[in-house]
Amino acid sequence: MTRPSPAPLRVLDLTDDLGAHAARLFVGTGADVVRLERAGTGAARSRAEELHWHAGKRVQRIADEAVLDARIAELAAGADVVLESGPTSRLRTPALREADPSVWADVVHVLVTPFGRTGPRRDWLADDVVLSAAGGMAWLGGDPGAAPEPPPRQQAEQLAGAHAAIGAWLALLARDRTGSGQLVEVSAQEAVAATLETGAIAWIHGRSVPGRTSGIYGHVAHRVFPAADGHVAGGYSGSPRMWDDLLAWMVETGEAEDLAEPQWQDGEHRWSGRPHVDEVVARFAARRSVAEIAEQGRTRALPWAEVAPPSRLVENPQLAHRDFMVEIDAPEGRLHDVGLPFESPALPRPVRLAAPADLPAGAGWAQGRAPVTTRVPRPGTPRHGGALEGVRVLDLTWVLAGPYVTKTFADHGAEIVKVESSQRKDPTRFAPGMRLRPGASYDDSGYFLNFNRGKRSLALNLRTSRGQELLRALVPHVDVVVENFSPGVLARWDLAYDQLRDLNPEVVLVSMAGVGQDGPWRSAVTFADTLAAMSGLTYETGSATRPPQGLTFGLGDMVAANAAVAAALERLHRGEGGHVDLSQLEAMAAALGPAALEAELGQTVRPRSTVMRCAGEDRWLAVGACPADELDAAVRALGAGSLADLAAASDADELAGRLQALGVPAYAVRDGHDLVEVDPQLAARGFYTPLDHPIAGPVLHEGLVEHLEATPGALRTPAPLLGQHTEELLTELLGLDPAELNTLHEEGVLQ
Structure with missing residues (x-):
């Protein structure tokens, strides 16, 4: 009840x-x-x-x-x-x-x-x-x-x-x-x-260390391009259609140059020749306004967007339609701030x-506190002692943002039923560039292993009507459904929220579309970089001396994932079910801090701290903001005339320790190798946790962030093989017998 x-x-x-x-x-x-x-x-x-x-x-x-x-x-x-x-x-x-x-x-x-x-x-x-x-x-x-x-x-x-x-x-x-x-x-x-x-x-x-690339993604063909009157973010990775339709647009306007030739239609050749492809695409973009590129991108279902400044978020028609911006009643008048995620x-x-x-x-x-009440977890779910013990999640997500949500649930004791299929190939499983380990297969891809630990895999071909029926049959047995399909996909399977609620009145549905389930841009095709561009974050990476670069890792995916986790947990705590219509664009825009208010009030950004070159090849030290007289005194105490001279002659870790001892915040700039192999703090706290995978063997994983004293989470099992738990889940949750399972295999439903 x-x-x-x-x-x-x-x-x-x-x-x-x-x-x-x-x-x-x-x-x-x-x-x-x-x-x-x-x-x-x-x-x-x-x-x-x-x-x-x-x-x-x-x-x-x-x-x-x-x-x-x-x-x-x-x-x-x-x-x-x-x-x-x-x-x-x-x-x-x-x-x-x-x-x-x-x-x-x-x-x-x-x-x-x-x-x-x-x-x-x-x-x-x-x-x-x-x-x-x-x-x-x-x-x-x-x-x-x-x-x-x-x-x-x-x-x-x-x-x-x-x-x-x-x-x-x-x-x-x-x-x-x-x-x-x-x-x-x-x-x-x-x-x-x-x-x-x-x-x-x-x-x-x-055993590789991604370097700095001026904002050019290392594993997808996306970047920031100059346009005639600003900058746009976009590219041509993803499904083959992304390339085909971009090329068709360029052919229509007579600007494809040599890219319509047969050799460029091969994805591997196109990737190896990416610098040339990017040059042609850059010339195409430079002849157009940002408005034309963004509008045509949405019309053609291509992942392109304007690099918009935070000051213009209040004008964004998608955000306006969804009432994203917060109004603040202040002595200065009614002000507009970025909203909540x-x-x-x-x-x-x-x-x-x-x-x-x-x-x-x-x-x-303001009022009395409600009494603390207790509730009984869903019967039949594993008992691990985590905060989410007794919660079962139906995971329909893929790529990065969605799996990051369900990873967090798994780490804290929830049971995750991950529905996937060889018919809908998750790039983190199947794309060679995301496997990371030489010789890895789709069952031991590095990306997939890190973000899908603690889950059970149910292979279900949702292109079949029987697969969709089985998916609907699972809904009464779960507490949360998480999906990041395009808007409208669940409805085509008779699984829109109202239909889910009929099957399970207390279910929480978390939808994670790029810009949300409704609005004039509802059907926009988005990647992490285009969402960052729309949100204002990419614009903020520019400066007076350099155009915006964007970010070369999926920060926006994880920002959106954290928002989705918090939203789902709030719904579970309320105990009333509901639909979390999470827009990844809104989650990213909500992370802009006071940028929009600064523009409205005519204020400037606080000075940023310093990153100094240290001794050694490409070694750096970050020095935090502190009063100038205190920093000067610390530098003098260390026997140097300037911070730059001191850093240039010092090991970054050694100097960080000396500055910290004098009350100056500082830390060596860590790369991936340093985090895993060098950093004494992460090592002492056991942040990187090993799990024994049946193919990859013992593998370190990024660990827990939320440490709960009484109900601690844990990394318990490695990521599943594709379909590893299909039969046990269908038997356990739906009571199917061996004959029924055999028929489903023969019909291609369990692929």
Whole structure:
């Protein structure tokens, strides 16, 4: 039976930049968020930052340390979730929890630190750029031979915040089952290292280190191209149709040059000759406006998009149709900010928030906390002790963003039934460039292994009517369905949300279309790079001296995946089912921080931290933002006249340690090899976890990010072989007998 909708959560926000995104996500789910600050700590914030991160909250600033601790303890006693972030030495709540554990018995207590609370570097300091370096993201951005470039707009810190919110929702679901709260820890370095796509797994599986490529993808033929009046993102990878239809367009206009010749129709020849193909495509793009290319791309179902600035998001017709932007009522007037990555049933769109309001001394929560209730997990599901024990997920996803969602569910104890087929070839299984390991087959592809551990594989040919019938028959036996088909595909199989709900009233459907299930761009074909271009993120990679490059790894896939996980967990916690219509475009735009507000208020971006060349070939050090006089004093204490001179003569790791000892945030820029083989912090915390695959043997996998004290997750089983569990799943869930299974095999349904 469906439970009543829960009362709004009560969330105590004690975050700095590391956890700010988590608190904003809770505002977006209708929570009562109270923020406590030590007076003076927010003085360096711009107005755009203050409004973006703290709109919709009540805020109290307290100067006296003892009074602040007392106020934290008072509000924590009535909170559902307490979020705190910052360096380990500055955390306040661990001591308060230890002093009076009874107050925290049913509180979900989330701590986000730069490097975790254990390990040799647990006390090190970091800002976004340092974390981007420490986790491997910075290495992948920029030009060959030049300094690595972190992604713009605090992506490392926002990843940490997203995982903090996920950890909180996981612990809330565990509380639903056990009645008890618990401690959740997140290392920002690990949050980044888990979000690299090819960075570390290229080393694990292929002993290769992807370098900086000026924004040119290494495994798909996509990049940023100059247009007549701006820039566009696009390419010609994917299905053969992508090339065929782009070529047809160029032939129509007489601009195909030699690309219509037979040799270029062979995919391998085209890939080996990519520089020439790109030159011809670049000349084609340069003769057209960005509007023409983007519009024709949508009309022809080709993955092309304008590289749009954040200031124009409010004009985007797709985002406008879906009421994505948030309105903030502020003294400056009604302002427009990037919205939340998903729509919560507790705060339906359009969302309108008030500027941060003062919380008077002594004032408390807006309403009483709902009693903690328990519910029984679905019978027949495995018992692993994770937060999602008893949850079963029907996984209809492929490629990267969708499998990343179900990977997170699997890591925390959910049972994943992964439906796949040799008739719908997942590129992460079947594309040779994504197998990474020399000689690997579709059953031991590096990409597939990393993002599909902990799942069981059901081979089901959904091009057959019987395959679709079996898929419908599975729905009553699951709690969550995750899919990233094009809009309308499920409806053609009689599995639109309304039909799913008829089969299972409490089911949560998570749809992950590129731009959402409705709107004028609903049918747009999107890749990670085109979504980044639409969202404003690609534009932010440019500068006054260089055009935008884009990102050469699927950051947007993982940003969208984290949003989908949080949205699904919220629905499970509410206990009422529902349809999460996640737009990957919206999830990426929501990660732009205060960019849109800065444009509206006429403010400028904060200065970014420094990446310095160090001794050795292509070795670099990220140095975090700190007061100039403190940095100068540290450099003098180390016997140098300038930071550049000091870095050039030093080993990056050695210098990072010396600077950290003087209170300066710094870290060596890690590549995939360094993360897996060198980094002492990740090694001490066991981040890379081995699983024994039946073909690949013992293989390291990127590990968990959310560490729950009472209901810890784990990597339990390697990724499945194609169809490995087909018969056992159909027998276990649907009761099919051997004769029925044999007939299905003969009819080609179980391919």
